[in-house]
Amino acid sequence: MHIVTAKEMYEVDSHTVQSAGIDGKILMENAGRAVATNIEKRVANTCRILIFTGSGNNGGDGFVIARTLHLRGYHVEVVSLVDEEKINGDAKFHYDILKKLSVPFHFYKSENQLRGILVHTEAIVDCMLGIGVKGHLKSPYKEVVGQLNKLSIYKVAVDIPTGIPADEGVEVKDGLYANVTFSIQYPKITAFLERYASYYGEWVPLDIGLIPPIKPSFVQTWGRNNVQATLPKRKRFAHKGTFGKGLVIGGSDEMPGSVMMTARAALRSGAGLITIGTTRQNIPAIASYVPEATYKTVDEMDFLSDQYTSVAVGMGLGRTEKAFSLIEQVIRQVKSLLLLDADALYYLKQNLSLLKEREYPTVLTPHAGEMARLLGITTERLLLKPFTYSKAFAKEYNVHLVLKGPFTIITNPQGEQFVITNGNVGLAKGGSGDVLAGILLSFMMQGACLITSLCNGCWIHGASADHLIENGRYSKYDLLATDLMEGIGSVFHTFS
Ligand SMILES: NC(=O)C1=CN([C@@H]2O[C@H](COP(=O)(O)OP(=O)(O)OC[C@H]3O[C@@H](n4cnc5c(N)ncnc54)[C@H](OP(=O)(O)O)[C@@H]3O)[C@@H](O)[C@H]2O)[C@@H](O)CC1
Ligand SMILES: Nc1ncnc2c1ncn2[C@@H]1O[C@H](COP(=O)(O)OP(=O)(O)O)[C@@H](O)[C@H]1O
Ligand SMILES: [K+]
Incomplete structure (x- = not known):
């Protein structure tokens, strides 16, 4: 609409x-x-x-x-x-x-x-x-x-x-x-x-x-009918490689949780293969929550030779010099779709010009606070005209932008814009964004037009939260980001 x-x-x-x-x-x-x-x-x-x-x-x-x-x-x-x-x-x-x-x-x-x-x-x-x-x-x-x-x-x-x-x-x-x-x-x-x-x-x-x-070049809402028409189909003779090879880089010793949720959400959303790049100390804990993934320590990764369909970086990575140097390496060397979230967005503020140098599509997933920081303005000012700011930023830096919030605005580098209106306040809790990053990574890996993948991912994320609450499984108070994994499956069921 x-x-x-x-x-x-x-x-x-x-x-x-x-x-x-x-x-x-x-x-x-x-x-x-x-x-x-x-x-x-x-x-x-x-x-x-x-x-x-x-x-x-x-x-x-x-x-x-x-x-x-x-x-x-x-x-x-x-x-x-x-x-x-x-x-x-x-x-x-x-x-x-x-x-x-x-x-x-x-x-x-x-x-x-x-x-x-x-x-x-x-x-x-x-x-x-x-x-x-x-x-x-x-x-x-x-x-x-x-x-x-x-x-x-x-x-x-x-x-x-x-x-x-x-x-x-x-x-x-x-x-x-x-x-x-x-x-x-x-x-x-x-x-x-x-x-x-x-x-x-x-x-x-x-x-x-x-x-x-x-x-008309109007902004549009993205709803169930759009998802129904564009959701990637699971072909009978497909294999895991058909659904992409994804890499999630994040999780410092202090923040192991976020990368777990991103990786699990990606697998729950249909990703074929997921590798998690994190610290050596983190791997045993994460592996018990996401045994389906494979692991690399951040020092082992070689972005030039490892061929991933899509890469997500930043969740729980921290703001150390080591983390920043890793993020820079990723932005410079990853030759596939790249999603930047959380600490990668923090790093980006002083290094926005790197985005213009990238030859492969880049997705940024800031919430309003992160977006305002990238723009060097207050959150109040951003929220007075989020469509205008998003469009100008996406065009200038040649990125796909997912500005998260109660109304999530998705913009591509050409300035086309879509709004996701589902989801509820149960999502206003640490970790919801990590789950979204995983869902988006998974849809990015499964092909289709990038903006369509992002719109579908955001819609599924919001619908998962709505489904869990409307069915009385959880309330807007107690819903946890990890509960969304269950919601994702229920939402996919409504399309089969
Ligand atoms: N578009 C369509 O296809 C169709 C549109 N349709 C309908 O028309 C509506 C748009 O109509 P519109 O353009 O006449 O404007 P509208 O808001 O009714 O009034 C403007 C008047 O308000 C006044 N005014 C302004 N600011 C003011 C203020 N701060 N405080 C006080 N007064 C203020 C100003 O008066 P003035 O100050 O000049 O004396 C001006 O004359 C649209 O919303 C829809 O409902 C449908 O009928 C069919 C198809
Ligand atoms: N009131 C709300 N209504 C609907 N969705 C919300 C609401 N608050 C947050 N969300 C969604 O939850 C997610 C929160 O992301 P983010 O702020 O990055 O969380 P975190 O970094 O803690 O994981 C976003 O997808 C956002 O759209
Ligand atoms: K009116």
């Missing part, structure tokens, strides 16, 4: 109207009807619903919703935040139709007046502002939003909660907290920012028949 900026949304709108010749009034009708139909599924027709409208086309959607619900037997009333003369264009067309029906219509005057209107209201529909919002909310939008936020009634936002910008990089203070947001055709970028996602509540995209340009 596409995710759009306000500019992209207006482009799709004008392409539909100008090139395809569909009138904007029809699009507004489609939008309003689609929302009304979905409100019917959630709000009983015995409920009194107030529809709040503003000066733009978001308000126009509200007039269609009011008419549709009224004709379907609902008790609806409209509260307009602007005077009649400010309603124009397609919104005016639908306002004029609504006026001919007996729908109670109020023009907002004061907080007191609104308090009276709100008595016995069970749900509100927010059609005050959509993607046309600029900057902080002005009066009376700010006051109305503040008043509505204090009420615990069911709130439906249309397209975007009033006050919240469509695009990243914009900081605002006020916005409506909705229970559900019906996005017109596509969700907007801010639905995937930690800062604004909670305003949306649940988001549901509604098709209103827009026609996108031939080849």
